[in-house]
Each structure stands twice: as C-alpha cells, then as structure tokens.
Amino acid sequence: MFTGIVKGVAEVVALERKAGLLTVELAFPQDFAEGIEIGASVAVxxxxxxxxRHSAGRAVFDVMQESLARTTLLDLELGGQVNVERAARDGAEIGGHPLSGHIDCTAHIVSIDTPDNNKVMRFQLPAEWARYVFAKGYIAVNGCSLTVSDMDRASGRFSVWFIPETLRATTFDAKQVGEAVNIEIERATQVTVDTIRSYLDERLGPLLPRLEALLGAGALDELAARQLPDPNSPQDKA
Incomplete structure (x- = not known):
C-alpha cells in the first residue's frame, strides 16, 4: 500500500525493451533507497x-505487458523523470489517501493555467471512469494524492490545483498540455458508486436508462456520491 505522498523524483538511467517486457533502472534521490531490498515495492x-536488482541509490524493475498497456510507463525515455514513493510501513501516517499502486487508466492534460503561486491542470478521463470522480473527492495522478477541485461529468474532465510544495517535490511542474498521466481511482468511491448503480439496475431494470435520461447525465452518480464520507486532507486541496 502507498499513501499518495510522493517522496521524490527519480531519473531513468537505463531501459531495455523486449517483447512484452520493459526493464527500467532508476536513480533515486538521496536516502530514498536506504534499506531497499529485492522484492520491495516502489510506486513509479x-x-x-x-x-x-539494486545498487547504491539505484534499482531495477521489470514492467510486464499488462502494466505497459494500462500506464504511461511504455513511453519512458532515458533521462526522463518519474514520481516515486516507497511502500507504506505499519503505523505510517496516511497524509494522502490509501493507494494500491494499480493503475486504472490514463488521462490527458487538456489545459494548464498559472495563477499567482499556483498551477491548475485540467485532465480528460476516458468516459467509463468519469463516473467515479467527484468535486472535493480523492484521486491519484501519477501516484500523487490530490483533491479534485471540479468535475464536468458530461465531458469527463476534472481540474486539480497544485501548491508550490507539490510542484517542487514532483514532476508536475514540467508537464505540458497533451501529456498522459496515470490515474488510480479512489476505491471506496468506486465500490460505493458501483454498488448503488447495481442496486438501482436490479430494482429498475430497463427503466434505469430512462431515469438517467430524465435526470440528466451523471445524476445517479452524483446521488451515489452523497453516500460517501467527506474527504480528509489529501496532498492538495482546493
């Protein structure tokens, strides 16, 4: 498990591409790899x-076809930088929100605004994942626990505000419009939405699509969101 609080930025120092497999070597920031062992989990x-494999300040990872197909790791290049976090230890403070490190999909950056001392990014989600994202809810973007500032259900677009400290500690300050990012949906939200939709489908059957059309796109998902607890304090809030 991870907390969504990025602990540093690592550099890609070696890549080996084979059929269905990518081997990546990363150089970590100072002290990040202290005590790391073969078999340890790192969120990249x-x-x-x-x-x-590992050596002083470095580690090697094998990325299999399933991960390559679902994430941005296939596009890694020598000299590129990635957000990294070690697996959480028992009793660790959850400064963001619990993450599994299992990426659900990728999203694309569609706009970047820079008000004073801030940065605002807007992301485009695949339609099938938009139902799980709500304003003021959690989301993980490239391993960073963030708060959604607003969500447009019809377009599948959401925005996030970044404070200077998050920009300093992660790769987001270098991101450009059009780039892809990894998305992990907050699991409690997904389970709640799917459970309520399943219940309504079981009860209403063929009437459910008509009800959705009558209420408007995303109305049932917004109803499901009302059953969720208010989020605590992830890495950034808007």
Missing part, C-alpha cells in the same frame, strides 16, 4: 513495481 508514477 503511481504504478506499483517490484525491485529485481
């Missing part, structure tokens, strides 16, 4: 990877 841009 939010994707849980297993250490296969």
């Amino acid at each position: 841009d939010g994707c849980c990877l297993t250490v296969t």
Whole structure:
C-alpha cells in the first residue's frame, strides 16, 4: 500500500525493451533507497513495481505487458523523470489517501493555467471512469494524492490545483498540455458508486436508462456520491 505522498523524483538511467517486457533502472534521490531490498515495492508514477536488482541509490524493475498497456510507463525515455514513493510501513501516517499502486487508466492534460503561486491542470478521463470522480473527492495522478477541485461529468474532465510544495517535490511542474498521466481511482468511491448503480439496475431494470435520461447525465452518480464520507486532507486541496 502507498499513501499518495510522493517522496521524490527519480531519473531513468537505463531501459531495455523486449517483447512484452520493459526493464527500467532508476536513480533515486538521496536516502530514498536506504534499506531497499529485492522484492520491495516502489510506486513509479503511481504504478506499483517490484525491485529485481539494486545498487547504491539505484534499482531495477521489470514492467510486464499488462502494466505497459494500462500506464504511461511504455513511453519512458532515458533521462526522463518519474514520481516515486516507497511502500507504506505499519503505523505510517496516511497524509494522502490509501493507494494500491494499480493503475486504472490514463488521462490527458487538456489545459494548464498559472495563477499567482499556483498551477491548475485540467485532465480528460476516458468516459467509463468519469463516473467515479467527484468535486472535493480523492484521486491519484501519477501516484500523487490530490483533491479534485471540479468535475464536468458530461465531458469527463476534472481540474486539480497544485501548491508550490507539490510542484517542487514532483514532476508536475514540467508537464505540458497533451501529456498522459496515470490515474488510480479512489476505491471506496468506486465500490460505493458501483454498488448503488447495481442496486438501482436490479430494482429498475430497463427503466434505469430512462431515469438517467430524465435526470440528466451523471445524476445517479452524483446521488451515489452523497453516500460517501467527506474527504480528509489529501496532498492538495482546493
């Protein structure tokens, strides 16, 4: 498990591409790899990877086809930078929200605004995942626990505000419009939405699509969100 609080930025120092497999070597920031062992889990841009070899300040990971197909790791390049976090230890403070490191999908940056001492990014989600994202709810973007500032259900777009400290500690300050990012949906939200929709489908059957059309796009998902507890304090809030 991870907390969504990025602990540093690592550099890609070696890549080996084979059919269905990518081997990546990362150079970590100072002290990040202290005590790391073979078999340890590290979140790399939010994707849980297993250490296969390590040396002073570095570690090697094998990325399999399923992860390559679902994440941005296939696009890694030598000299590129990624967000990294070690697996949480028992009793660790959850400063963000619990993450599994299992990426659900990728999203694309559609706009970037820079008001004074802030940065605002807007992301485009695949339609099938938009139902799980709500204003003021949690989301993990490239392994960073963030708060959604607003969500447009019809377009599948959401925005996040970044404070200077988050920009300093992560790779987000270098991101550009059009780039892809890894998304992990907050699991409690997904389970709640799916459970309520399943219940309504069981009760209403063929009437459910008509009810959705009558109420408007996303109305049932917003209703499901009312059953969720208010989020605590993830890494950034808007």
